[in-house]
Ligand SMILES: Nc1ncnc2c1ncn2[C@@H]1O[C@H](COP(=O)(O)OP(=O)(O)OP(=O)(O)O)[C@@H](O)[C@H]1O
């Protein structure tokens with residue numbers, strides 16, 4: 337075994353391999369319907385053709401054998417019955433015997449008797465004896481019979497020769513035509529072929545019904561898949577059967593449903609993001625406007641308050657320089673001190689309002705306590721403030737500022753909207769987190785009511801909480817009250833570092 341072992345496919349001749357490849361290509365490129373139709377039609381035709389051929393061959397063999405044995409037995413019969421007639425040389429009755437034989441056997445084409453010397457004693461040919469027929473078949477006197485197939489213008493003829501009286505009285509010859517045999521064969525063949533055609537038609541019908549049943553759900557699936565690919569997630573594949581294709585339809589529908597859900601969720605997230613972005617833009621504008629307003633107010637305050645006071649102070653000092661008596665000077669100094677003290681008070685108030693220095697100096701707890709006290713004065717709102725777990729520790733400045741502004745906004749909201757006369761603020765620091773709770777028992781509201789006019793106070797609180805990594809949560813119920821909770825995680829390492837000395 338010198339050559340390398342090759343796969344069976346590669347051992348085939350090149351032309352055959354190419355034919356197989358081409359057939360495979362065609363089979364793969366046509367639709368399922370054509371494939372099934374092709375297989376059914378191919379099988380029926382193959383079966384019908386092979387059965388027809390086999391039957392024809394078997395029938396031909398059997399009929400020919402039967403024709404041959406009939407030829408021999410008819411010729412023997414003629415030989416036996418003509419012995420006596422020939423011995424008495426009764427050619428008329430011999431002729432009659434041959435005519436009867438021809439008449440009684442439809443397959444017999446001719447019959448004749450050849451004398452011992454080779455001359456025709458009697459025959460059934462009406463238009464003259466065909467030349468060469470005598471020589472076409474000869475039986476030796478010792479033979480019981482001899483059969484010979486003759487090819488004539490009328491087709492094949494089985495010619496049987498039987499010696500009469502051991503050849504001494506001559507030879508009986510009878511020819512049986514195959515025409516009837518051929519006709520029978522052809523008719524059987526046609527019947528079988530017709531049956532094959534009918535069965536093929538029935539097979540094609542059945543195959544079409546089968547492919548329709550099989551391909552309909554698949555075509556449905558293909559249509560829905562195209563719609564889904566084009567973005568229409570409302571389409572569903574019809575569930576027609578409980579077989580594998582039905583299961584596939586169900587799984588596909590579940591997948592499309594999940595896809596639609598995911599898209600809905602993503603659209604909701606995008607809408608929320610857009611809304612948040614819009615609110616943030618508004619907040620920014622409002623902050624800038626508020627900043628400008630605040631600057632104007634501070635400028636006016638400085639101009640109208642401190643500026644006016646300093647002007648009076650300068651005028652007073654000028655007056656002071658013209659005074660002569662110590663009493664007048666003392667009195668003028670007293671007035672001027674009063675003006676200076678008022679100016680100082682005004683400037684301090686302004687500074688305090690701009691940023692409570694207590695937040696920087698004493699920390700969040702003290703600043704909230706002071707703001708709570710101011711609420712009593714400014715809004716006539718009693719606020720109980722409590723601070724737990726700080727133990728002198730300070731939070732990062734950004735966290736302190738954010739929580740202070742959140743508490744401030746929450747308390748202003750209580751004063752402006754809740755109708756309550758009392759509120760409580762709790763600030764607690766434990767388990768690595770700081771919690772701020774502002775509660776009132778006023779009229780409450782629905783924090784998530786759709787279409788509620790967008791206000792920036794609550795949104796600003798949310799943004800501030802987000803900025804310091806905290807979570808804001810509002811619980812409110814109409815008629816019951818409102819609780820604002822902010823929770824901010826504070827890393828433990830920071831606790832240690834920022835320990836207040
Ligand atoms: N503690 C509260 N009790 C009752 N209603 C409240 C309370 N806090 C907020 N609300 C309701 O929620 C709305 C939104 O509050 P938000 O602070 O966002 O806006 P605002 O206070 O009306 O205006 P601003 O933007 O000046 O703060 C309020 O108009 C009010 O109806």
Ligand SMILES: [Mg+2]
Pocket residue numbers: 745748749793794
């Ligand atoms: Mg508000």
